[in-house]
Amino acid sequence: MNFKNLAERLGLDEEDIVEVAQLFIQTAPVELEKLTRAHQTRDARLAAEAAHSIKGSSSTLGLDDTAKLAQLVVRNGREQDIEALDQSLPRLIGVLKATVETIAEQIRDRQR
Template sequence: MNIQELANHLEIEESQCLELTELFLKTSSTELTHLESAIGKKDLVTIERMAHSIKGSAVILGLSEIHEAAKKIEIAARENRLMEINRGVLMIREKLGWMAEVLQGKK
Protein backbone atom coordinates (compact mmCIF):
# COMPACT_ATOMS: atom_id res chain seq x y z
CA MET A 1 0.00 0.00 0.00
CA ASN A 2 1.31 3.38 -1.01
CA ILE A 3 -0.38 6.13 1.01
CA GLN A 4 0.09 8.73 -1.73
CA GLU A 5 -1.49 6.47 -4.38
CA LEU A 6 -4.38 5.70 -2.05
CA ALA A 7 -4.85 9.41 -1.32
CA ASN A 8 -4.89 10.15 -5.04
CA HIS A 9 -7.38 7.33 -5.64
CA LEU A 10 -9.67 8.68 -2.91
CA GLU A 11 -9.08 12.27 -4.07
CA ILE A 12 -8.05 13.45 -0.61
CA GLU A 13 -4.93 14.88 1.01
CA GLU A 14 -2.28 12.44 2.22
CA SER A 15 -2.84 13.51 5.85
CA GLN A 16 -6.55 12.73 5.53
CA CYS A 17 -5.70 9.40 3.96
CA LEU A 18 -3.42 8.55 6.88
CA GLU A 19 -6.22 9.36 9.32
CA LEU A 20 -8.70 7.19 7.39
CA THR A 21 -6.23 4.34 7.14
CA GLU A 22 -5.47 4.51 10.87
CA LEU A 23 -9.20 4.49 11.62
CA PHE A 24 -9.69 1.51 9.30
CA LEU A 25 -6.83 -0.34 10.97
CA LYS A 26 -8.17 0.30 14.47
CA THR A 27 -11.78 -0.53 13.60
CA SER A 28 -10.95 -3.59 11.51
CA SER A 29 -8.60 -4.95 14.17
CA THR A 30 -11.40 -4.69 16.73
CA GLU A 31 -13.91 -6.29 14.37
CA LEU A 32 -11.45 -9.06 13.56
CA THR A 33 -10.99 -9.75 17.28
CA HIS A 34 -14.79 -10.05 17.64
CA LEU A 35 -14.84 -12.31 14.59
CA GLU A 36 -12.15 -14.55 16.08
CA SER A 37 -14.10 -14.76 19.33
CA ALA A 38 -17.19 -15.73 17.34
CA ILE A 39 -15.22 -18.50 15.62
CA GLY A 40 -14.50 -20.02 19.02
CA LYS A 41 -18.22 -19.96 19.77
CA LYS A 42 -19.17 -21.10 16.25
CA ASP A 43 -21.36 -17.98 16.08
CA LEU A 44 -21.79 -17.84 12.32
CA VAL A 45 -24.12 -14.82 12.44
CA THR A 46 -21.50 -12.67 14.18
CA ILE A 47 -18.75 -14.00 11.92
CA GLU A 48 -20.76 -13.02 8.86
CA ARG A 49 -21.65 -9.60 10.31
CA MET A 50 -18.05 -8.73 11.23
CA ALA A 51 -16.74 -9.95 7.87
CA HIS A 52 -19.38 -7.85 6.10
CA SER A 53 -18.30 -4.75 8.01
CA ILE A 54 -14.60 -5.30 7.25
CA LYS A 55 -15.45 -5.99 3.61
CA GLY A 56 -17.36 -2.72 3.26
CA SER A 57 -14.65 -0.62 4.85
CA ALA A 58 -11.93 -2.26 2.77
CA VAL A 59 -13.71 -1.71 -0.54
CA ILE A 60 -14.17 2.00 0.23
CA LEU A 61 -10.41 2.34 0.72
CA GLY A 62 -9.60 0.21 -2.32
CA LEU A 63 -8.00 -2.54 -0.22
CA SER A 64 -8.96 -5.33 -2.59
CA GLU A 65 -7.09 -8.20 -0.90
CA ILE A 66 -8.73 -7.51 2.46
CA HIS A 67 -12.08 -6.98 0.74
CA GLU A 68 -11.82 -10.33 -1.06
CA ALA A 69 -10.74 -12.20 2.08
CA ALA A 70 -13.62 -10.70 4.08
CA LYS A 71 -16.03 -11.58 1.28
CA LYS A 72 -14.83 -15.20 1.37
CA ILE A 73 -15.27 -15.27 5.15
CA GLU A 74 -18.78 -13.88 4.81
CA ILE A 75 -19.74 -16.56 2.27
CA ALA A 76 -18.01 -19.31 4.26
CA ALA A 77 -19.96 -18.30 7.38
CA ARG A 78 -23.22 -18.72 5.47
CA GLU A 79 -22.07 -22.19 4.43
CA ASN A 80 -20.58 -23.20 7.82
CA ARG A 81 -17.05 -23.68 6.43
CA LEU A 82 -14.86 -22.89 9.43
CA MET A 83 -11.54 -23.86 7.82
CA GLU A 84 -12.05 -21.29 5.07
CA ILE A 85 -13.05 -18.71 7.66
CA ASN A 86 -9.80 -19.34 9.55
CA ARG A 87 -7.72 -18.96 6.37
CA GLY A 88 -9.39 -15.63 5.63
CA VAL A 89 -8.82 -14.38 9.16
CA LEU A 90 -5.11 -15.23 8.95
CA MET A 91 -4.80 -13.36 5.66
CA ILE A 92 -6.58 -10.27 7.00
CA ARG A 93 -4.46 -10.33 10.19
CA GLU A 94 -1.33 -10.47 8.04
CA LYS A 95 -2.46 -7.53 5.89
CA LEU A 96 -3.48 -5.45 8.92
CA GLY A 97 -0.06 -6.12 10.47
CA TRP A 98 1.63 -4.99 7.30
CA MET A 99 -0.55 -1.85 7.20
CA ALA A 100 0.38 -1.06 10.80
CA GLU A 101 4.07 -1.28 9.90
CA VAL A 102 3.60 1.03 6.92
CA LEU A 103 1.69 3.55 9.02
CA GLN A 104 4.30 3.41 11.78
CA GLY A 105 6.91 4.37 9.20
CA LYS A 106 4.86 7.44 8.26
CA LYS A 107 4.82 8.86 11.79
Protein backbone atom coordinates in the same frame (compact mmCIF):
# COMPACT_ATOMS: atom_id res chain seq x y z
CA MET B 1 -0.22 0.25 0.54
CA ASN B 2 0.68 3.40 -1.30
CA PHE B 3 -1.12 6.22 0.50
CA LYS B 4 -0.31 8.77 -2.18
CA ASN B 5 -1.61 6.64 -5.07
CA LEU B 6 -4.74 5.70 -3.18
CA ALA B 7 -5.43 9.34 -2.32
CA GLU B 8 -5.02 10.36 -5.95
CA ARG B 9 -7.27 7.53 -7.12
CA LEU B 10 -10.00 8.54 -4.68
CA GLY B 11 -9.51 12.28 -5.13
CA LEU B 12 -8.65 12.78 -1.47
CA ASP B 13 -5.82 14.28 0.48
CA GLU B 14 -3.08 11.81 1.40
CA GLU B 15 -3.43 12.67 5.09
CA ASP B 16 -7.12 11.78 4.92
CA ILE B 17 -6.19 8.33 3.64
CA VAL B 18 -3.65 7.93 6.44
CA GLU B 19 -6.38 8.82 8.95
CA VAL B 20 -8.69 6.20 7.45
CA ALA B 21 -5.86 3.67 7.63
CA GLN B 22 -5.25 4.56 11.27
CA LEU B 23 -8.93 4.08 12.02
CA PHE B 24 -8.78 0.71 10.25
CA ILE B 25 -5.93 -0.51 12.45
CA GLN B 26 -7.62 0.87 15.58
CA THR B 27 -10.91 -0.92 14.91
CA ALA B 28 -9.43 -4.15 13.56
CA PRO B 29 -8.81 -5.71 17.01
CA VAL B 30 -12.54 -5.58 17.77
CA GLU B 31 -13.38 -7.21 14.45
CA LEU B 32 -10.62 -9.79 14.95
CA GLU B 33 -12.10 -10.65 18.34
CA LYS B 34 -15.53 -11.08 16.76
CA LEU B 35 -14.11 -13.29 14.00
CA THR B 36 -12.20 -15.39 16.51
CA ARG B 37 -15.28 -15.77 18.72
CA ALA B 38 -17.40 -16.64 15.68
CA HIS B 39 -14.90 -19.31 14.69
CA GLN B 40 -14.67 -20.77 18.19
CA THR B 41 -18.45 -20.83 18.69
CA ARG B 42 -19.29 -21.58 15.05
CA ASP B 43 -21.53 -18.51 14.96
CA ALA B 44 -22.26 -17.87 11.29
CA ARG B 45 -24.23 -14.68 11.94
CA LEU B 46 -21.41 -13.09 13.94
CA ALA B 47 -18.88 -14.14 11.30
CA ALA B 48 -20.93 -12.49 8.55
CA GLU B 49 -21.43 -9.33 10.61
CA ALA B 50 -17.73 -8.86 11.41
CA ALA B 51 -16.61 -9.78 7.91
CA HIS B 52 -19.06 -7.30 6.38
CA SER B 53 -17.46 -4.49 8.36
CA ILE B 54 -13.99 -5.62 7.29
CA LYS B 55 -15.08 -5.88 3.66
CA GLY B 56 -16.22 -2.26 3.62
CA SER B 57 -13.17 -0.78 5.28
CA SER B 58 -10.80 -2.94 3.25
CA SER B 59 -12.45 -1.87 0.01
CA THR B 60 -12.14 1.79 0.99
CA LEU B 61 -8.41 1.34 1.49
CA GLY B 62 -7.93 -0.57 -1.76
CA LEU B 63 -7.15 -3.82 0.05
CA ASP B 64 -8.85 -5.90 -2.60
CA ASP B 65 -7.59 -9.33 -1.51
CA THR B 66 -8.70 -8.74 2.08
CA ALA B 67 -12.07 -7.43 0.89
CA LYS B 68 -12.62 -10.48 -1.36
CA LEU B 69 -11.81 -12.87 1.46
CA ALA B 70 -14.11 -10.94 3.80
CA GLN B 71 -16.87 -11.16 1.17
CA LEU B 72 -16.39 -14.93 1.06
CA VAL B 73 -16.83 -15.09 4.85
CA VAL B 74 -19.93 -12.89 4.59
CA ARG B 75 -21.41 -15.24 2.01
CA ASN B 76 -20.47 -18.36 4.01
CA GLY B 77 -21.99 -16.83 7.13
CA ARG B 78 -25.22 -15.75 5.48
CA GLU B 79 -25.59 -19.21 3.97
CA GLN B 80 -24.92 -20.74 7.41
CA ASP B 81 -22.19 -22.85 5.77
CA ILE B 82 -20.24 -23.83 8.87
CA GLU B 83 -17.88 -26.15 6.99
CA ALA B 84 -16.90 -23.37 4.59
CA LEU B 85 -16.49 -20.97 7.53
CA ASP B 86 -14.12 -23.47 9.16
CA GLN B 87 -11.88 -22.85 6.15
CA SER B 88 -12.47 -19.18 5.36
CA LEU B 89 -12.52 -17.67 8.86
CA PRO B 90 -8.98 -18.67 9.86
CA ARG B 91 -7.72 -17.39 6.51
CA LEU B 92 -9.43 -14.02 7.01
CA ILE B 93 -8.14 -13.77 10.58
CA GLY B 94 -4.58 -14.40 9.40
CA VAL B 95 -4.80 -12.00 6.47
CA LEU B 96 -6.35 -9.29 8.61
CA LYS B 97 -3.64 -9.60 11.27
CA ALA B 98 -0.93 -9.36 8.62
CA THR B 99 -2.65 -6.43 6.92
CA VAL B 100 -2.95 -4.51 10.17
CA GLU B 101 0.74 -5.07 10.91
CA THR B 102 1.76 -3.93 7.43
CA ILE B 103 -0.35 -0.77 7.56
CA ALA B 104 0.83 0.06 11.08
CA GLU B 105 4.44 -0.31 9.95
CA GLN B 106 3.86 1.95 6.95
CA ILE B 107 2.29 4.60 9.17
CA ARG B 108 5.22 4.39 11.59
CA ASP B 109 7.65 4.76 8.67
CA ARG B 110 5.83 7.92 7.55
CA GLN B 111 6.26 9.44 11.00
CA ARG B 112 10.05 8.98 11.05
